[in-house]
Amino acid sequence: MTSWLLLGATEGGLFDLDATLPLMAVQVVLLTFILNALFFRPVGRVVEEREGYITTSRAEAKQKLAQVERLEADLAAQLKEARLATQKLIQDAEQDCDRLYREALAAATADANASREQARREIDAERESAFKQLQGDAEKLGDLIVDRLLAAK
Template sequence: MTSWLLLTAADAASSAAASAPEGGLFDLDATLPLMAVQVVILTFILNALFFRPVGRAVEEREGFITTSRAEAKKKLAQVKRLEADLTEQLKEARQQAQKLILEAEQDSDKLYRDALASAQAEAIATRETARREIESEKDRALGALQVEAERLGSLIVDRLLAAS
């Protein structure tokens, strides 16, 4: 159809050129409305074949981008909320860990003090037992020495009396 219009326009232009007087800047004849019709028809054809599908593709792309951005914002908000929750859980876990460490230190300190007190009590008891044993041995030794001294003293007295 476009070629028919072009041929018609060319014939009209040649016939108009033959009958029109020369010398004007523009020749206003039948070619101007024919060209206007051709531009309008070409616009409709281009719009139907190229611009509408491209426009639809652009609109679909914009819709996809809009929904993707909305989903990304939702996911970002969810990530921030989860990050805040995890930060709070981590803070609580650290506090509990510090509390457990403090309790363990207190328990170990108490066990250390109990063991130290027990060891000191046992050492005191052992020292007391040893002191008593030493005292009893000392008393026995003194008793034995006393008996021996008396025996020796009486032996010396007997010999001195016998010698005199």
């Protein structure tokens, strides 16, 4: 065979520049197109779909995370308000309880004082009636003693 480029290369040497080189080049290009059409494009589409899915999933996850953070902040604020309201309610209940206790204590003290005063008046009245009765009895006894002494003389 003769060489295409008459560069002095002989047949069977290191480089043969005959019709096999362009044929191999055409085979490589053709194989590249076939592989690209059969394998690389579908794989590329799958990779792009997965990338899209990952991107959308990531965006959705970020949105959900932001929403969760907002909800968490709202719930924390509601919890704080509820705690403050509960503390206020407990404080009001304690004040009402203390006020009712003081009112009940004042009423009981007033009732006890009234009962004590009533008992003192009754005791004074009984003492006065007992004193009058004793005075009457003492006068009768004195008159009886005087009558007997006079009668004995």
